[in-house]
Amino acid sequence: MDKMLNSIWFIRILAFFIALMLFIMVSQNNMGSHSILPEVPTGNYLIEDEPLTVLYDEERFELVDQQEAVNVQLQGSQVSISLFQIASNRSTEVFVDATEIDTAGEHMLAVNTRNFPSDLSVTVQPQVVRIELEERQTASYPVLVELENAEAVSDEQSVGSAIVAPLNVEVTANRETIEAIEEVKVFVDLTDATETIEEDFPVHFYDETGQKMDVQAEPNFVSVTVPITSPNKLVPVKMMRENQMPDGLSIDDVTISPNDVTVYGSKADLETIEFVESEPIDLSEIEDSGETTVSLMVPDGAERIDPDEVTVTFTVGDEEEVVLDSVPIEMVGRESGVAFADGAPRSVSVRAFGSESRLDGLMVEDLSVQVDASGSYDGEQVLPLSVTGPSHIRFELEEEETTLRFTE
Secondary structure (H helix, E strand, C coil): CHHHHCCHHHHHHHHHHHHHHHHHHHHHHHHCCCCCCCCCCEEEEEEEEEECEEECCCCCEEEEECCCEEEEEEEEEHHHHHHHHHCCCCCCEEEEECCCCCCCEEEEEECEEECCCCCCEEEEECCEEEEEEEEEEEEEEECEEEEECHHHCCCCCEECCCEEECCEEEEEEEHHHHHHCCEEEEEEECCCCCCCEEEEEECEEECCCCCEECCCEECCEEEEEECEECCEEEEEEECCEECCCCCCEEEEEEEEECCEEEEEECHHHHCCCCCEEECCEEHHHCCCCEEEEEEECCCCCEEEEECCEEEEEEEEEECEEEEEEEEEEEEECCCCCEEECCCCCCEEEEEEEECHHHHCCCCHHHCEEEEECCCCCCEEEEEEEEEECCCCCEEEECCCEEEEEECC
């Protein structure tokens, strides 16, 4: 076989027959006679309701009316039509081009086609269609938050005002749509909600009749925070201390930030909570002015506190001393059946240690020296004294006891 194909005589004979066939075909065409070759059959194919695409400046205009579909007539060889019919990856398109139009209103445009087989004749019916464009407008609308099933929230919890961000959304559409928008809402379902909700929710548009509208916004989702909290109250922070300042030093001033914190819990438990204590601050470790962060202790019965720590700022100064004489001793805890024993001290001198600014102007009336007579005693009883006064001042009693006589 290879020898035959390589033979010069075989090639010459094959070329002769090809030339002869071409001569016969051309001669018959020129004479108008029928070809000795079989004729290729032709046919028609109608595509009904072919979708019509409208190309236009979508940033400037809104397409408010158009013809949705047209009929397309194909004519040509039956083979080409059949191949077109069975093709699964068609990229054909029927369209009108309005990209050069720069005015709103109605326009009559010719229907065009592309990507149909080049050997088929394409006819579109109708050949001209009407479209209507409207100038796009942009408007801003406030977003309303509608809480659903708020009654499902426990009576022991409270629902705060919803916070939405951003506060407004923008809509770009035709004038008719812009004017029809009456409300923009997001819906937050509180069913089974036990804590603050922080989520993104889709925005919905409604006309004046309450009908939902199909509108795209910028943005389409907004962030909504719905505070859901237990009963709470604001109470002051009480700074707790342990040990003493290093020798020769005293606290001149203390600032707590924040000074008040929020306590959460049941209403009954909150009634008994008057303050929140800090973790004890070790005064022996304070040598210079400065600040420190101190954790707070959750009171008994409370669920939580916010914040759970505070910043304590100290101003440290040199320690000085003053003596206040004749500070009266007050009996507490019992109103009758008790009196000072004969010769027992009824007043006492108190030494006060603190910074100069703290001691300046300190008076006897600022101090309280007490003896607790609330116990069950009979006859004379020697009892300890206690002293309290302004904060950040250390006190020492020159006499630490007194004698009381009980008659009942």
